[in-house]
Amino acid sequence: WPPFLMFLDAIAPLGHLGTQDGLISRSLLCHLLSSSKWERNEAETSTFISALGYTSADYYCHLVENIVSSLVTELRGNQFNELNIQGRISVSHVNAVSLFCIPLITLPDLTPLLETLLDYHGGASKEILSSEFLEAVNDALLKKKISLSEAAIFSLWHRHLPSLESATLNLLDQLISLQINSLEKVACVIKDSLLIQAASHPAIFRIVNEIFKNVLLETDGAPEVMTIIQVFMQLFIQVQQNENKQHKFPLKAYFPHHQQPLVIALLRRPFELPSTHWLQHLKHISDMLKSIVEDTNISSFADLYEIWFLVACFGEWLDIAAEQLMKGAVAPDALLWLLAFYYCPENENQQRTQTMVESRAVYSHLMMFYNRTVLSFGELQASVNNIADTEQYHTQCLVTHLLTNFLLFSSGGHMIAQEFISHITETTDMSKEVCTLLIRTAYRIKHNGGENQRTVKLLNELLQKLALKV
Amino acid sequence: MEAVLGQVAELPALFAVSRSAQVRDWEPPTLDRALDWARYFQHLHDRFRGRPRLRDALERRLRRGGTDSPLSFRHLGGCSELLGLALLENRALQPAACRRLLQRFLQGQAGPDPGRLVLLARRKAASRLLESCALSPTEPGPRVCVEARLLLCRLREDGREAGPALCWLGPVLEQLSQPRAFAVVAEALLQGDGDSPAGGQGGGAEAGSVADPLLSWLLEDPHRFSACCLLLPGTLLASLADRYARLSRRYLDLLAEWGSQLLYDSLRGRWVKSRPDEAKLCWEELRERFGCLCQGSVQLREQTQAALKLLKARDGDFQIRGLSVWTDLLLELEKDLRKKQSPNV
Numbered sequence: 001w002p003p004f005l006m007f008l009d010a011i012a013p014l015g016h017l018g019t020q021d022g023l024i025s026r027s028l029l030c031h032l033l034s035s036s037k038w039e040r041n042e043a044e045t046s047t048f049i050s051a052l053g054y055t056s057a058d059y060y061c062h063l064v065e066n067i068v069s070s071l072v073t074e075l076r077g078n079q080f081n082e083l084n085i086q087g088r089i090s091v092s093h094v095n096a097v098s099l100f101c102i103p104l105i106t107l108p109d110l111t112p113l114l115e116t117l118l119d120y121h122g123g124a125s126k127e128i129l130s131s132e133f134l135e136a137v138n139d140a141l142l143k144k145k146i147s148l149s150e151a152a153i154f155s156l157w158h159r160h161l162p163s164l165e166s167a168t169l170n171l172l173d174q175l176i177s178l179q180i181n182s183l184e185k186v187a188c189v190i191k192d193s194l195l196i197q198a199a200s201h202p203a204i205f206r207i208v209n210e211i212f213k214n215v216l217l218e219t220d221g222a223p224e225v226m227t228i229i230q231v232f233m234q235l236f237i238q239v240q241q242n243e244n245k246q247h248k249f250p251l252k253a254y255f256p257h258h259q260q261p262l263v264i265a266l267l268r269r270p271f272e273l274p275s276t277h278w279l280q281h282l283k284h285i286s287d288m289l290k291s292i293v294e295d296t297n298i299s300s301f302a303d304l305y306e307i308w309f310l311v312a313c314f315g316e317w318l319d320i321a322a323e324q325l326m327k328g329a330v331a332p333d334a335l336l337w338l339l340a341f342y343y344c345p346e347n348e349n350q351q352r353t354q355t356m357v358e359s360r361a362v363y364s365h366l367m368m369f370y371n372r373t374v375l376s377f378g379e380l381q382a383s384v385n386n387i388a389d390t391e392q393y394h395t396q397c398l399v400t401h402l403l404t405n406f407l408l409f410s411s412g413g414h415m416i417a418q419e420f421i422s423h424i425t426e427t428t429d430m431s432k433e434v435c436t437l438l439i440r441t442a443y444r445i446k447h448n449g450g451e452n453q454r455t456v457k458l459l460n461e462l463l464q465k466l467a468l469k470v
Numbered sequence: 471m472e473a474v475l476g477q478v479a480e481l482p483a484l485f486a487v488s489r490s491a492q493v494r495d496w497e498p499p500t501l502d503r504a505l506d507w508a509r510y511f512q513h514l515h516d517r518f519r520g521r522p523r524l525r526d527a528l529e530r531r532l533r534r535g536g537t538d539s540p541l542s543f544r545h546l547g548g549c550s551e552l553l554g555l556a557l558l559e560n561r562a563l564q565p566a567a568c569r570r571l572l573q574r575f576l577q578g579q580a581g582p583d584p585g586r587l588v589l590l591a592r593r594k595a596a597s598r599l600l601e602s603c604a605l606s607p608t609e610p611g612p613r614v615c616v617e618a619r620l621l622l623c624r625l626r627e628d629g630r631e632a633g634p635a636l637c638w639l640g641p642v643l644e645q646l647s648q649p650r651a652f653a654v655v656a657e658a659l660l661q662g663d664g665d666s667p668a669g670g671q672g673g674g675a676e677a678g679s680v681a682d683p684l685l686s687w688l689l690e691d692p693h694r695f696s697a698c699c700l701l702l703p704g705t706l707l708a709s710l711a712d713r714y715a716r717l718s719r720r721y722l723d724l725l726a727e728w729g730s731q732l733l734y735d736s737l738r739g740r741w742v743k744s745r746p747d748e749a750k751l752c753w754e755e756l757r758e759r760f761g762c763l764c765q766g767s768v769q770l771r772e773q774t775q776a777a778l779k780l781l782k783a784r785d786g787d788f789q790i791r792g793l794s795v796w797t798d799l800l801l802e803l804e805k806d807l808r809k810k811q812s813p814n815v
Binding site for chain 2: 045046047049050051052053056058060061064066070071093096101
């Protein structure tokens, strides 16, 4: 039984119909359902309607529709007249309408009125609609109890910051609770949330960006969260590029605090450049970043985090940097620096420099194995173990990143990939990092293409095995 | 088929009883039977909906049944709901039968199914809530609009023949108080397509056939028409006159009749009612009515002015005030027209 009927049954059980309670139950049903004779101003309506052959169900269906559409017309009309008639409808009246709507939000007939209210701008600087109304609408939206037009949703997020915040956090919650073994699903959920489309408005983009930054800090840079943010940004760029030129905002509107050349470089999607140019592009990014970080003497944590976050958001390039290194890049220092910065942005106590030194050592070792077609598990483990002793978490991450790429992209590495990855996931704390990296790499290769079949096959096998474990 | 027709002929009686005090004697089994019959009739409606000839046969039989408010095929369709709700509202129903009714309601075997029931309750609550926050209450209200719309729906359903409409329209409209009935009919005439501005029956047979029964009802009885023109505001009547030539002619005639009942009081310098208890409109009201007519379309304004000029001529074609009410009216209306054409200098 629907909840309403259960409620009815609870307050006035049918068993007592001869009594006062029974009368209440019956009057209540009458009152709720019919254009009753027992109510003064509706008495004649009831007989007229049923004489025509219609029921109260028909009547109220039309009545609600009529009232809603005249309210909508009034509100819209007032908008256009705003210029010459100084608010025919007072601000407090519109506020009252929004309050009245709160218990009715999930009634489908009301959707046009909700959309009109959300679009309504009375010219006042303060918010006209009641905040309880806006919260209630957002709540119903997130729980998928109602569906509104995209324009109305964007209006809601524009005018009511808490709604935008809870929509963003809701998205993150949803994604984190998914068992992510493929980024396709993540992309799907992100697109459904409409936040990407809404983020075309710079104000909304900047707020969502801030929320991401905070969540990342709160979760201590958890790799899943980072990956989600990266996918979000990729989809965002995609939408920006697909949108027609008319409505474009300048890049500075989205990234006001950063130097534009760096932003432009990071926003390039890899598939826009031929793969032979990637190295050059990465060196360019690395050089720019280095000059910003080392030469301009960034002192505060906030500023450093700001720039680090920008780079991390477009982490696709970082992954490609690691890949290029493991494919035998010439002049690796720039790429190594980039990765070292990502894993260890601070250098007050020379942490980054230290990381750089250690990872260069690992890199050299790995490059010695680069041309080997056959490699044994023991050999690799021996050379890496020296470094694995390091207590530095950053270095461990970086080394794991390099190692995983080595296993995927070198012919020697292929043979022992399965075994070695199992070893890493079982004996170190790096299993989450490895997992996430493999998932990201699979997604990246799928969208950028150009990778040989053997690597793709290996990747799929590794992922399957990991999915089973999880 | 004959058997079915015989059964269907019982429906008007069933409805009548369900609203009367006779239900006092109903036991739960009687109630069950009544509701089961309702469901059977509903089933008939669904079966015959797509078969015009059988549907017409059923409808003819139904119409024979009730003398006041004859039923239609539509009543078969809403049978469960109509009967269920009629019984619910009937205070004469005894507790035992009532309990059975409510049980069936909640089980979805009487009236609308629980899903629709909940939707109905929510919609009713919504309309109550939102009605009270209407931004600028307009005439007519939403209720009158909806009643007019449902009236038009019913007329359109019967549309194919004009005949049937005329027989049920009167009794149905009598369910409303006179002022309400006029308001609803006026709104329906405005919502319907009306005559085309050229004055002909444009828009196809559809448009004409919906307005005709309503106009006929309004115009056939002079007392009724006169009452209507007194109760409805001048602006509304002017809009109607604009759309319907039949109405504009009768309306002008009526206004002429009322105007001729005014006498000039030289002492006070005003037109007053000659027989205060019998005369219908005072001078100001008459002037306002004519004023509204002149604010309509060009055609209506010309028609009004022509009628006034004719009346003025019949009275002796005086040019000065105080001798013929028509002269004075024309002078006032022309003054208004000049004001409108050259506003605040």
